[in-house]
Amino acid sequence: MSLFKVDKLVTRLRNGATIVDGISFDIAAGETFALLGESGCGKSMTALSLMRLLPDGVVNTGGAVQMDGAALFDLPEHDMREVRGGTMAMIFQEPGLSLNPVMTVGAQIAEVLALHHGIKGAAANARCIELLTQVGIPDAARRVDEYPFQLSGGMKQRVMIAMALAGSPKLLIADEPTTALDVTIQAQVLQLLRETQDTTGMAMLLITHDLGVVAENAHRVGVMYAGQIVEQSTREQLFAKPLHPYTQKLFAALPDARRSGQPLSAILGSVPPLGSITQGCRFAPRCDKAWALCREQTPEWTVVDGRGVRCHLYQSAEERVLSAESPRASDRTLGTQHSVFSTTHSALLQVSDLQVHFPIRKGILQRVIGNVKAVDGVSLSIPQGRTLALVGESGCGKTTLGKALLRLLPATAGSVQFAGKELIGTDAARSTMQMVFQDPYASLNPKMRVAEILEEGMSALGIGDDSAARQTHIDGLLDKVGLARESKWRYPHEFSGGQRQRIAIARALAVSPQLLICDEPTSALDVSVQAQILNLLKELQQELGLSYLFITHNLAVVEYLAHEVCVMYLGRVVERGTTEEVMRSPKHPYTQALLSAVPRIDGAGREYVKLEGDLPSPANPPAGCHFAPRCAHAMTVCSHYPDASRISTTHQVHCHLYNK
């Protein structure tokens, strides 16, 4: 008997474009149903439709939602208010924006308690503390009177969960609950959600784009594409054998170590805009198994072995055999081809003991009273044609390091040598290193056309003799990154996220750099588009002999792309080595915790090293080994910063455990 049942839900824009098109699913008590899909496929709109919280201009035009036998869409608004927060609660993606900054945490939870249970005063306060303790907030009695800005991101999300639990809901809708969080915090929150579900027996609708999160927490999965559920099955079935070509592609597009020699099978193009496809299968334009029927007729919902799929491949039994083995048609032979550049191992970029400190000033005279040691003595080297990945959680100083290398931030001490030349303190050699930024929506000036964006660097650095030569160069660049030449006369907003990132890469390449600093270039992109960009970066490396400093927190990308890895913690490198060494046999306790926190789609059987607490402030780091306060193996000797211990010629770790 299902607790919650959605039947043929349809949500449209007022002008007619369909956002959510006939979605049906049900969730039993104590079960987690995951809606999986890329951005723009209608996941969040589904959740808002269920809560009847649709924004202006979006209307519900059909379907029924049953909650515990009550038809939600028939309830008057007054009763619906009881349901929201009472029987159904929701937690959102960005914990920083979901809490009111001028109310204490306790007051915000008490609001829910007063509304749904009529608990007020001391009783409410006691219940708040109980709830905060339940979601694993240490020292809840004190935290209850704190404001959101005093809490870290992970704490805020815990408070959000506590608020959601305050109404003792039967269904919890979690909309990308961990997307804004670091992996170690994500692991904590996911575990908390599982535990809470075990104790309260509530149902959960988990909305996510991350296959790893699905593998961790979901019981059943609905894969959404362009407003429809294209496949629905249990987690085990889905991960064992995805049926729909889209799901297969999603799995194939995930980067990991085993694929590091070959290009990822990227899905061509991107999610179609809302309402643009009215006829046929919505995935057909991107599907390599599509045939004429797919473009003409919308596939019906077909049930195969107790699991549903919306694809013509499964509508007759013969074709099922054909589809079970999915040869990757889009595989190109690029991976086997060897780089034309011999990878010499002399360092192209040599960084030694680089420090970037930000002074903290206080008082009328702005005296310096301390330093935020964002980067605190980092040494690394990158040979030509190789990729060094810089891994760490947000706030560990990896982006600051990248910017200091480009001299966007002044270095406090240390040296940066590029091909033997010292760069610190000079303005020379700007063209040799360039950066690709994280957010393709913020990294291109909306008021400049593509040609102007690409030309800017060339004219600033005096590359190319005249305008005509530069235009030819720009055409070449656009070819190289896989964009049409005509697109240079268009404005950035006319491009999708992936295309924008291609433009950003072309801009960096315009001045023929030898080293690209990629600052989380794929973290704002969907999985399928991420694969396209990673393939492009890999191609460019082989073609041009580029070196990359790849700044990321996505360890799967590291395994796929990097040759060497540096793990940073609070401004210092704690472990470095080849990708194989660091990923297969991590030595530092922090690296171990970080690796174990990553949700894996092959899931089961891994040992989870739980990391307590949050990253300390770099303004006031713990003495000695920065990681010691959170480390399970901390010893008294950890109050001194450990020297590097060599595990092998390439593998170094800063930890007393390995000091002889």
Next chain:
Amino acid sequence: MSFQLVFLWSDKLIFLLLAAAGVAAWYVRRHEHLLLPWRRVARSSVAMVSLLVLSLFLAVGLLDTLHFRMALPQTSGGEKVYSPEVLSVFDKLVDPLRTHTEKTYSEPFALTLYAKESMPDAQGNVVRDYPRLQYGGAHLTDVSQRDADVLKRALVGGGLGLLVGLLSFYLSHRTLHCASGCDRAVSSATLILTTLIGAVVSLATVYHVLGTDKVGQDVLYLSLKSIRTGLIIGTVTTLVTLPLALFLGVAAGYFRGWVDDVIQYIYTVLSSIPSVLLIAAMVLMMQMFIDQHADWFDLEAKRADARLVCLCLILGITSWTSLCRLLRGETLKLREMEYIQAAQSFGVSSLRILTRHIMPNVMHIVLIALVMDFSALVLAEAVLSYIGVGVDPSMISFGTMINAARLEMGREPMVWWALAAAFGFMLVLVLAANLFADAVRDAFDPRLNRTENAT
């Protein structure tokens, strides 16, 4: 009949602005991608209707800017002597309005004055009654015929105006191939306007359409003359404000550090002085200066004009702070954007980053703030004239009109038409400017025009 051209300071400034606008238009015409947003403006009917209204105001203002002096009939020793009175082309066009001056107040379309007077009647007895106006409706012998006459003239004039409007449509369609004139809203707005103008022109020759003021001047004439003053206050002040606010605001936001500190201190200090006091002090100083150097100004009009231009400067110097603060805030946000960092990593110079990356991205704020300021400045002029530090009393402006009308608001029966006329004209002018600026901002926002470009 000979005349001598007179160029006042404000005239020169307006010609300079026109020339700059002309050069900008010529440059934009030659670059297709710059022309594109203006094409979008041309497609918006709200923009085109408000542009039509604005251009009428501009036309009046520009005609009023061409100044000259008439030669007097007598000569002194063979040399021509010019009248001390400076006239504009506009004055000449509406000569009857200017010269038909009554004794004192009269209502719109009135045949008699607003106040009773003692006068001899046919029998020679002195009676107190409302005397007939000297010009307003003087052609009517029978007072009761007025309504029919007004209606007849309005219909005839309106009909003629409509005819002219239709004719111009016919001609423009043949030559322009219906480029932008096809829009129904624009066509009907044009026809309504030509009809209205036709009716007003036909009526204004014999009636005081908006009544007369205390010294008997036609209020319609005063309102039309005020347009130039309003436009000058709005645009010339902007000319002073804009470079200050734009440059200082963007520099403060982008460079931070001591540059930011200095600029912030300047505008905090400036905006903490009560602005009316500051303006009053500066205007009085300026007035003293002008009075002491009376020999610099050979004409009364030049003196009044110098005062207007100085007032613009003073208003400009005191009113840049709010826009500056807005721009500083926006720049603080923009400078952290990744495209700015990308430009920095290419070693692009700061000046170029400011002009290529930051300024285009704050232009929407500038545009909205300027139009808002425009209306605020026209109103500020009224307030300053009220406390006696505004434009020269001899200069016709909305401020002087309102100030004069204010005194009569308490009178019973009330004299309402002068205030209503000033109010109506200002409302239409400011509303048209706001709507037009809104449409321009939308047309220049690439994010709002996504769908159109995709096709």
